[in-house]
Amino acid sequence: MPSEDQHALDRLTQDLDWNLLRTFMVIVQEGGITAAAARLYLTQPAVSLALKRLEERLGRQLIERGGGTFRVTAAGEVLFSEVVEVYGAISRFGALIRDVQDDISGHVRILMTSRIQTALLDDLLRLFHQRHPQVTFRIDIMASADVHVALQQRVGTLGICLLREPIPGLTSEVFIHQTYRLYCGPDHRLFGRTGIDIAELRHENFVSFTSDQIDGALSPLALFRAREGFAGRVVGSSANLEEIRRLIVCGLGIGPLPEHIAAQDVAEGHLWPLPPDEGIAPIDVHIVWNPQGRYNRAERAFLTELLGQVQDMPPQQRLPTLRYRD
CATH class of the missing domain: 3.40.190.10 (Periplasmic binding protein-like II)
Structure with a gap:
């Protein structure tokens, strides 16, 4: 049967507060309660209390203090070494998650007038497919007026079309001049x-x-x-x-x-x-979409990237270079 000490250790691993461990780590790093309190934006009594609670839970004195002395005990040295390692692992969580490829899937339907010619759209389709190969696309060619009606009826992800005046219920951004x-x-x-x-x-x-x-x-x-x-x-x-x-x-x-x-x-x-x-x-070509549409992850990602590309690229760079005979 597990001993009382083992039960105490089990309770410790379940109940130990990470904030107490982090406070202890900063105390050791800063070499004192006052400096640790300043770094943590806490009061000195709050930091002292956190250290006392940690020592009580562990049943060990971690730092000898008082009378102008400040010394980390042997138990404190062991704990500090472990806490630093754990803190380093936790600090890497964000980077590790960012490095994981977000496997977006879904279907994107673009409603477009005929012969929209711009490298901006071509490059985005190419790069988006490389990053999210599970996403499927459908491009329907239709008159601008039909694009407007379809989007009002929440058919399709977005439109690339002509727009004479604002359409009720739809949002637009100039795509190319x-x-x-x-x-x-x-x-x-x-x-x-x-x-x-x-x-x-x-x-x-x-x-x-x-x-x-x-x-x-x-x-x-x-x-x-x-x-x-x-x-x-x-x-x-x-x-x-x-x-x-x-x-x-x-x-x-x-x-x-x-x-x-x-x-x-x-x-x-x-x-x-x-x-x-x-x-x-x-005559401008516009990107048009319905802000009330229920978009899947692929649609939201594609529309966000398309609008970001438009905002980052001057209009004169969105068209191919004109080529005439000499």
């Missing part, structure tokens, strides 16, 4: 010409987006045409940027595209930029 410019295809009579006056464009057939309306997400395009007196027919439209590009390249009419998106086609001779040289409208 882009400039729209007019282009024509190789079969158009203006292809390859320089020094074109904008007046020459006013009666040309036009291709544009379905949201190129006064009350649409691309209303600046409609306002530009109205201001400049464009009177040509709208012969083609789509909500998809790739299809607008197709209609322009095929020669149905002149039409608007984001300058950084069209740069590659200009360089390869598929499109020709038309006046005005400064573009016809600056």
Whole structure:
């Protein structure tokens, strides 16, 4: 049967207060009660009482004090050595936990307008997948208005789309600044010409987006045409940027595209930029999300990282470098 001493030791390991051990360690390190009290932001009587309680629980005197003397006893030396080792292990807990890879899993659904071209999103997807390979993604391409409705209905993690004005219930952040410019295809009579006056464009057939309306997400395009007196027919439209590009390249009419998106086609001779040289409208793409959405860990992590990247990178660095033919 266990002895009384063994029972006492068992009770000691269960009831011992770590704060008493830490106070004792600091007393020894500081070489006195007064200095220990200052380091611990405690009163001197509180530190003395803590030492007394520890000695009573252990049944040993740990420090000889009084009459100007301060000496750690043999029992105190043994205890101090052990406490320092334990304290070192406890101090490493935070670093050890931080070093453990947090295995996030879940599904992220991104609702996006067509042809969003930015290295920021590409790099984030790449790095996020490397860190959290259990996370799955789905990217749905749809018109901006459909993105807004879906997010209001709490469908999807976030949207990357056009936003003419704030949407009730949704929060947004500017993702990229882009400039729209007019282009024509190789079969158009203006292809390859320089020094074109904008007046020459006013009666040309036009291709544009379905949201190129006064009350649409691309209303600046409609306002530009109205201001400049464009009177040509709208012969083609789509909500998809790739299809607008197709209609322009095929020669149905002149039409608007984001300058950084069209740069590659200009360089390869598929499109020709038309006046005005400064573009016809600056239009921002936004990150949009529903703050009332019930997000899983993967969704919260991805949205947090995306917003952090946006805040850390100036807008002019979020687009690819424009490349034109010499």
